[in-house]
Amino acid sequence: MTAVLVIAEHAGGKLNLSTAKCVKAATSLAGAANPGTANLGTEIVVAVFTTGGSPVAAQAAKLTGVARVLEVVHAANEHQLAATLAPQVAEVGQAFSHLFAPSTTFGKDLMPRVAALLDAPQLSDVMSIESATRFRRPIYAGNAITSVEVAAGTKIVATIRTASFEAAASDGNAPVETLNPSAALPAHTRFVSLAAAGGDRPDLQSAAKVISGGRALASADAFKLIYGLADKIGAAVGASRAAVDAGYAPNDMQVGQTGKIIAPELYIAIGISGAIQHLTGIKDARTIVAINKDSEAPIFEVADIGIVGDLFTIVPELEKLIDASRK
């Protein structure tokens, strides 16, 4: 029997949307394992790790396809640290054939620790599920997609690539069971603080719109042009490795294979030629726009909309046209 345990990600009393996506992935496993029979023979359970009385368990119980919610209560769960969560997940996970968590920094940190405790292989960034034992996942920053197979009967730990799955709907009503873990939890890891990123600007990793600047900006001062346009359309700001190396933009803004790999609805590359390592970071964007003075730049080979010209002319013109359209 296939039984999937989805590890909920939550903060501030709110379930993260990535949990609904993992539930959807688990549902697709159910359909794939038993074609035409929907959820028959597959149980999807969401585990929520809390300090007790959290509204998150009720939110998880609404997710369509969930059979049960386990609220695992321990004082150590005030902060969702991998070191203290992993023994609890491993304890609860004993009874399950599959353990899923989102491929966010939360899931990436936690699940390998769980897999090691359970002596189970882990599949990272699962993008599609073909059966209970066959999955697809990207390697080389998405430049190749592998089909992988695990022998039947092997417990599987997986992180789910959230961009590949829709969120499960919220019309369910699963029962919530409360559980007190018996596993001994370590005290060697302590939460100190969390500083929210980037002020008012959207987070680069999850933003729907991203505007990036490249070497052609030619100075940190000129990079303000990128911020101006980004703020106008509510976009996050990124940079090419060349711009970061030249000191025009900070390191954490780097988009590309060794920086952030992103999949926004709109990506505007300004003064970026399109080195391989940059292109691998943006290839999953829905629409790519390129502004570059070199008509031969490789960025145009992947751009949905391209314009050849001077960015210092085009960007201010574009801002004016956006302003005018809003009057």
Added chain:
Amino acid sequence: MNTAQNPRRILVAIKRVVDYNVRVRVKPDGSGVMLDGVKLSINPFDQIAVEEALRIKEKGRADEVVIATIAPADAQSMLRNALAMGAQRALHVVADTALEPLAAARVLLKLVEKENPFLVILGKQAIDDDNNQTGQMLAALWNRPQATFASKVELTDGTARVTREVDAGLETLEVDLPAVVTTDLRLNEPRFVKLPEIMKAKTKPLETIPLASLGGAPGLRVKITKTEPPPARQRGIMVKDTGALFAELHKRGLV
């Protein structure tokens, strides 16, 4: 054992991967990616791990930086390069095939038990298989703390304060030592190696260890049955001026 007399040691685990500037191509028969004649380099995140260990030593908080890798016999030049950056010794666990992350973590645990480091630093992930697992698995097997995706590491006596790049921003943890740290891009910028250092590195100790002598095995529980290129992006349209660019963006509901 008198721990007071033991050198304060950092173990850095590194992996050889296809250089990040190489355009990786899938073999036409779907059996993998083309690796013949392709430039191989240290995984960029691991290079950051080496740099961080060296900086900790240079601040006087460590006595020795030991580099470890699990790689085929011809990976020695990568280790020499890490030695040229400033590490003191290298351990080369010779394995002809790639190990699954959990198998690699078990081998690294053997090295940890042998070397007794107070800190193990690894890259957060290798840019070939993109697994992002080995450091966390080592920490679990070792039953010690993990601080992944680090952008800042501050050591005090017996603890490390690590700032982590998480989706919500920057999280700071305090962990008891010994501990495992995995690096993110922002942690530091690795130094360039100078020619005299390359010469000096040739005489630094490099120990070769057969995989089997550590009881290591590749793992092989996840079988790759097919490798395919991702769906190709189509070249789109070119517009002649900013007005046309705006019109196109507006039409698609993007501005």
